Amino acid sequence: MFERSMVSSLVKEMELICGENNAEKVLEVTISLGSLSGVEEDNLKYWFQNMTKGTFAEDCKVTIERENAQIYCKACDCHGPPPYPLLMCMNCKSYDVEILSGDMVNIENMALI
Numbered sequence: 001m002f003e004r005s006m007v008s009s010l011v012k013e014m015e016l017i018c019g020e021n022n023a024e025k026v027l028e029v030t031i032s033l034g035s036l037s038g039v040e041e042d043n044l045k046y047w048f049q050n051m052t053k054g055t056f057a058e059d060c061k062v063t064i065e066r067e068n069a070q071i072y073c074k075a076c077d078c079h080g081p082p083p084y085p086l087l088m089c090m091n092c093k094s095y096d097v098e099i100l101s102g103d104m105v106n107i108e109n110m111a112l113i
């Protein structure tokens with residue numbers, strides 16, 4: 001399960017940050033969700049609730065910020081958002097593109113106690 005392992009590493013990362021800050025509990029977390037990450041917002045929330053049950057992050061408030069992808073086109077030397085859901089140049093329709101951002105799920109912010 002792709003989303004499950006994605007969330008599992010998020011939770012591990014949160015645990016690390018908690019440890020570094022000597023925090024006991026996560027009150028709130030903001031997660032940026034790249035439009036090319038392949039993760040559905042609903043599934044992300046579902047697995048997050050599922051995997052934080054009984055942990056330091058149980059019942060914390062989850063805010064999800066969608067991050068629009070940016071690509072670079074090698075054919076016409078431009079960058080911008082690809083025409084969703086296609087991964088191609090919005091200008092010249094070339095598929096010779098590089099993903100600059102938007103293919104990750106990251107922790108943006110956390111409120112700890």
Ligand SMILES: [Zn+2]
Nearest residue numbers: 073076089092
């Ligand atoms: Zn192009």
